[in-house]
Amino acid sequence: MEDSEELKIGELKLIEKEKVEGELKVNCFSEVLNDGSIHFQIIRFPKQIYVWIGYNSAKLGHLYAAAHTRPNNMVSATTLLGGTFDNTGSGIARRLVLKTGVNIILACNLPKDNTMLEVEAEKILVRKLISLGYTKPRLEATSV
Numbered sequence: 001m002e003d004s005e006e007l008k009i010g011e012l013k014l015i016e017k018e019k020v021e022g023e024l025k026v027n028c029f030s031e032v033l034n035d036g037s038i039h040f041q042i043i044r045f046p047k048q049i050y051v052w053i054g055y056n057s058a059k060l061g062h063l064y065a066a067a068h069t070r071p072n073n074m075v076s077a078t079t080l081l082g083g084t085f086d087n088t089g090s091g092i093a094r095r096l097v098l099k100t101g102v103n104i105i106l107a108c109n110l111p112k113d114n115t116m117l118e119v120e121a122e123k124i125l126v127r128k129l130i131s132l133g134y135t136k137p138r139l140e141a142t143s144v
Contacts, residue, residue, distance in 0.1 A: 040125060061107055
């Protein structure tokens with residue numbers, strides 16, 4: 001009798017471990033754009049998403065955090081690593097919070113002088129987030 005109870009306890013521990021591991025989802029993919037490759041990694045945690053975007057290298061780049069803030073439920077972003085605050089990654093992080101509804105940690109290694117690359121990278125990323133089901137459902141638009 002005791003052996004079966006131990007087995008049940010062992011099974012419960014195994015099930016809990018699988019559940020915790022199952023909540024963490026990792027997706028990696030790359031796209032070829034113009035003359036280079038852009039790489040993505042998306043890690044989905046229960047209440048936040050970590051995204052890495054790299055262009056032609058596997059460097060971390062600047063690290064940003066963005067989240068909804070109270071009382072007006074606005075989105076705030078800050079630089080965690082990489083020096084000064086710039087619009088390249090912080091803008092992407094802010095918009096991702098609005099699209100997903102969860103906190104975003106974004107590591108971004110995109111050239112600052114290539115706005116079109118930034119726009120294309122964000123489009124590709126958003127399409128992937130939608131296909132994975134990580135975005136908030138859209139509200140039905142009303143026509144006037």
